[in-house]
Amino acid sequence: MGKKCLDYISELNDYLDGEIDPGLCAEIEEHIGKCENCRIMVDSLKQTVKLCREGKEIELPKQLEDKLNSMLKSRWDKKFGKNN
Ligand SMILES: [Zn+2]
Structure with missing residues (x-):
């Protein structure tokens, strides 16, 4: 698939x-099985989502943080709409 x-x-x-x-x-899971980077990313994401739900602040590498922020924002927008 490239x-x-x-x-x-x-x-x-x-x-x-x-x-x-x-x-x-299944494709993603197969990829994470082979790719350590993505496995770390998934773990970080899970951790971030968990910590966000618990209302804790966490420190992430800047690049990862930016990526996560935009992802979480679009996730939020998709779920709750943009009108607030
Ligand atoms: Zn990967």
Whole structure:
């Protein structure tokens, strides 16, 4: 398929929500099984979502933080709409 890690990362959003196409989900899981970067990313994401729910502040590398922020924002927008 020639997908890059970043393509997967942008899909991890839905993956974590469980709102992803089962085929794509399997594809992501296969990729994370082989790719340490993405595995770390998923772990960080899960951790971030968990900590956010608990209302804790966490420190992340700047690049990862930016990526997560935009992902979490779009996730939020998708769920609750943009009119607030
Ligand atoms: Zn990867």
